[in-house]
Amino acid sequence: MxxxxxxxxxxxxxxxxxxxxxxxxxxxxxxxxxxxxFVLLMWTxxxxxxxxxxxxxxxxxxxxxxxxxxxxxxxxxxxxxTFLILIGIVVFAMLFLVPVLIAQLVxxxxxxxxxxxxxxxxxxxxxxxxxxxxxxxxxxxxxxxxFGQDLVELAETVARQALxxxxxxxxxxxxxxxxxxxxxxxxxxLLVNVRALKATYLRVAPHHYRTDARELWxxxxxxxxxxxxxxxxxxxxxGAISAVALFVVGVPYALLLGAWVSxxxxxxxxxxxxxxxxxxxxxxxxxxxxxxxxxxxxxxIQQLEGNVLTPxxxxxxxxxxxxxxxxGVIAGGQIAGLxxxxxxxxxxxxxxxxxxxFRARLYTE
Numbered sequence: 001m002x003x004x005x006x007x008x009x010x011x012x013x014x015x016x017x018x019x020x021x022x023x024x025x026x027x028x029x030x031x032x033x034x035x036x037x038f039v040l041l042m043w044t045x046x047x048x049x050x051x052x053x054x055x056x057x058x059x060x061x062x063x064x065x066x067x068x069x070x071x072x073x074x075x076x077x078x079x080x081x082t083f084l085i086l087i088g089i090v091v092f093a094m095l096f097l098v099p100v101l102i103a104q105l106v107x108x109x110x111x112x113x114x115x116x117x118x119x120x121x122x123x124x125x126x127x128x129x130x131x132x133x134x135x136x137x138x139x140x141x142x143x144x145x146x147f148g149q150d151l152v153e154l155a156e157t158v159a160r161q162a163l164x165x166x167x168x169x170x171x172x173x174x175x176x177x178x179x180x181x182x183x184x185x186x187x188x189x190l191l192v193n194v195r196a197l198k199a200t201y202l203r204v205a206p207h208h209y210r211t212d213a214r215e216l217w218x219x220x221x222x223x224x225x226x227x228x229x230x231x232x233x234x235x236x237x238x239g240a241i242s243a244v245a246l247f248v249v250g251v252p253y254a255l256l257l258g259a260w261v262s263x264x265x266x267x268x269x270x271x272x273x274x275x276x277x278x279x280x281x282x283x284x285x286x287x288x289x290x291x292x293x294x295x296x297x298x299x300x301i302q303q304l305e306g307n308v309l310t311p312x313x314x315x316x317x318x319x320x321x322x323x324x325x326x327x328g329v330i331a332g333g334q335i336a337g338l339x340x341x342x343x344x345x346x347x348x349x350x351x352x353x354x355x356x357x358f359r360a361r362l363y364t365e
Contacts, residue, residue: 047179047182050179051179051182051183051186052186054179054182054183054186055182055183055184055185055186055187055189055190056186056187056190057228058183058184058186058187059186059187059190059191059194060221060224060225060228060229061225061228061229061231061232062082062083062086062187062191062229063191063194063221063225063229064225064226064229065078065082065085065229066078066079066082066191069081069082076192079188079191079192083184083188097255097259100255101255101256101259104253104255104256105256107253108253108256115281115282115285198217201213201217202214202217212357212361215357216353216357219353219356219357220350220353223349223350223352223353224346224349224350227345227346227349228346230309231265231266233309234265234305234309235262235263235265235266236262237305237309238261238262238265238275238301238305239258239259239261239262239265240258241301241304242257242258242261242262242275242279242297242298242301243255243257243258243259243261244258245297245301246258246279246294246297249283249290249293249294249297250286250290251279251282251283251286251290251294252282252285252286253282257278257279257282260275260278261275261276261279261301263275265305266342267329267341267342268325268326268329268341268344268345269322269325269326269329270329270341272298272301272302272305272306275298276294276295276298276302279294279298280294280295280298283295319352320348320349320352324348325344325345325348328344328345328347328348329341329344329345331344332344332347
């Protein structure tokens, strides 16, 4: 007994710690305080949750190529090869694609007032039928005078603000680079330690529920990783097809418009329409025929994405009716703006997994 007490006083790691009894109420209060402190920390440092969510999403998206490469090599080498390929793509984009995109963006901003004047000229010929039907207020010349002046002034204002905002590109790019580095660091940590994290998660679950807990983990991993990796692939395919098609048709700034299509592809349902609007507007400055061809090209791309790419690549990742996804996107936008729109489909995927999991297990006595 004296030996154990002496070991405890000396801080012997083999000695058993002295238990401090507390009531359940005190335990619950401590847990609640810990949760409040955690939420406050996340609120005062918003970069932390963004980095965690971004790293989690990146790890899920990269888990598919890692899993495929793991069939050919050890998992550690598969993770290394995946990130080397990713870094190579990023370096290629920074050295070759980004300078071209910036040059096209600056050129487009400078040409915005001229594009607005050309659009006003093209638009003038479409007003004759509306004038004959008496739909337009006043004459065509009066309407075009008001509309054209407002359009040109708006274009000039947008161009001045955009060119002025380009001064801060360096600082903004530096901040984005730091955030991306943090996201990649979190993604690497999650991919390397996913088995340890899964083992910890299973140890926390009660012993007789561990099989169900493992099934829930696998369902979440499959649905989210399949959705995110498929989304990245669909974004790349849509952007590439759009850029090539617009270049062949003769629409200016084809590469910039293709990059815009890739970005808008992140938004479910509405992204295809948002990506097509600038291309059709710029095609109008070439000719009405080119504008019609451009609209048909984007209609074909949308059909390819909705009927071929997404069903075959993402498969059962979401497996929800389109109307429910559309309503979820609207609800997400009203709740949290753009972030709500972006996270609407992953949230629905999580809800579907939870619904299927508990539907097969809950019962009424």
